[in-house]
Amino acid sequence: MDIDRLRVLQTIRLKGRVLPADLPASAGVDESNCATITQDFLTSGMAEEARGRLKLTTAGRERLAESLATERDTIDDRTVRDLYAQFGDFNTELKSLMTRWQLKTADTPNLHDDPDYDRAVVDDLAALDARFRSLLARLVDTAPRLGHYPRRFADALARVQAGDHSWFAKPLADSYHTVWFELHEDLIGLAGLTRLEEAAAGRAE
């Protein structure tokens, strides 16, 4: 399966149910190509539409699992695991940033009424993003399918920095946290691990 098709298929799976209009940006595939691919998946029974949203069928999930296994065969296992271990440190840092964004103390939510507080967290996110870029580039070198992630992170960060803070952590949209969550899921898969094992080890709760 070519990279664009695999990206679209995996994006539908990561989103669970996705509006067709949101797919091109999330999958990093241009609109017309994405529409062709989506139509093809619908025709061949790999995806189905329910109340205006796309989801994978069982056949689609199986095909996705096969294609991801094939992809993994082309990638050096040790390199991926090494990169994934480095991702772990950034992940811990990102999670604590998310907590700071949402909570001022363990039981005081951040009501986002203190611009200085929010700015400090956004600055720290930008600093983390800058330091994370070189690892992300190496991840993309190793697994070219991940090539749409740099753009997705950059878009989310740009929106946050432009003052639309919902792009920090909003679920069901490509906020920084959503993109991170999906990248993490991709890396767990590429490293041949499962989220359950990783959560039990305290790395992917």
Added chain:
Amino acid sequence: MMVPTSTVRVQPILRDGSLTRESAGGKAWGIQRMLTLGIPVPPAFVVTTEVCRAYHAGGRALPAAVLDEVRAAMVHLEDATGRQFGGTERPLLVSVRSGAAVSMPGMMDTVLNLGMTTAIQEALATETVDPAYANDTRRRFLEQFENVVQTTPPEDPWAQLDLAIRAVLDSWHSTRAIAYRRSRGLDDDAGTAVTVQAMVFGNLDDASGTGVLFSRDPLSGNPAPYGEWLPRGQGEEIVSGRADARPLDALAAHLPSAHDELLAAARVLEHDARDVQDIEFTVQSGALWLLQTRSAKRTPRAALRCAIDLQRDGVLSVAEALDRVSAEQLRALLRPSLDPSAVSASPPVAAGKPACPGIATGVVVTDADEAERRADEGEAVILARPTTDPDDVAGMSAAVAVVTELGGATSHAAVVCREMAVPCVVGCGVDTVTALAGKIATVDADTGTVYLGELPVRTPVAAEDPDLVLFAGWLRDALGDSEADVVKIKERHQQRGGL
């Protein structure tokens, strides 16, 4: 104040000492403060920030005389404890901690029980008559040292200490610490201190043990001190919540003078900090040592009660008391809660960490698609997952509550639920909540508890709560505002600069 034997670079921490936060770091400064208040704290010395600056200026070389000074300062710990560092007769173990004037992430964490070797493990096993404890202490030391110092500890205790001190000094220039200082505009040349403190043993004999003490009850705010005591327990074990922990009365009956001294220390510390204190202590052969004190975490009820009582006791002014209770805490006090009688009649079926507050009842579903479908059909569903995947998010948004088996308060499930204000409890344990599939359950995400069945919910009334009535009156007087709603007026107070 005369400082005996040591030069300025390595200093014993003493009562009435003149160490500054800049030169000794926050941790050593805190120990000095406690000693000055007459609080018994295990003896300690500090390698000052000057050493850190010299170390990095010299290309990561420790000035030659520093280790001699460390050896000299160790005598202070040995004299005070009657134990010997590296000795196999009554061995002294120490903790090593980083400590900059401003605490920051990325600095080296604590190494406990440093000085441990095969021979010392045997000596401790004999002394404590507890080979399992000695074995466990050594194992934890090995793990922590390897983790933090990134190398296997040598068998020579002095070489261990040398490596740990260097690891602290190196961590000043860790990537995270540098990034943190840059983002806060902190001085890159300030340096960190290294605090070395004697470990005390709560498991030495029948007159030993360890515990925690709150200067007031952190749940109810009741002014009587509240604590737990674990006879022959050793420091790192978390006392709180252990089945064999005893109430404080057991300490009073068994070791009355240590108990009285502890309560006196709690009063001094509370008065000095002007806030409720959470204190960790150890009794070693009848002698009380305080290991740590900090402002106590407390329930919203306790926050209100303590603010009012501390004002009555003359510790706080009314204006200060108003700053001690947030609008969020008042809101939580007025939030619906489960009927206490129903709660006591129905034992919890699962418990984890509260990640997003709220109470909800629904049918437990373990599949995100099914949760979404049944929610669409008008059912109240609780989504129970071992852990959450990205494609669970749609199901989470449709659920009245989310509970997970693995993961902590910073987990993806927690982050996502907080964004969507869905009550969430995380980390309930493997095969706990998913085993409830198909059953009706009530999730109390304020406390992190799951009950079977539908439990009745009670909504508090502000006018029936004397503490709230008093606090609202203070707020109205302070602001010259006639607003009746205590949460609204507290929000106005915060907008005008109140805390």
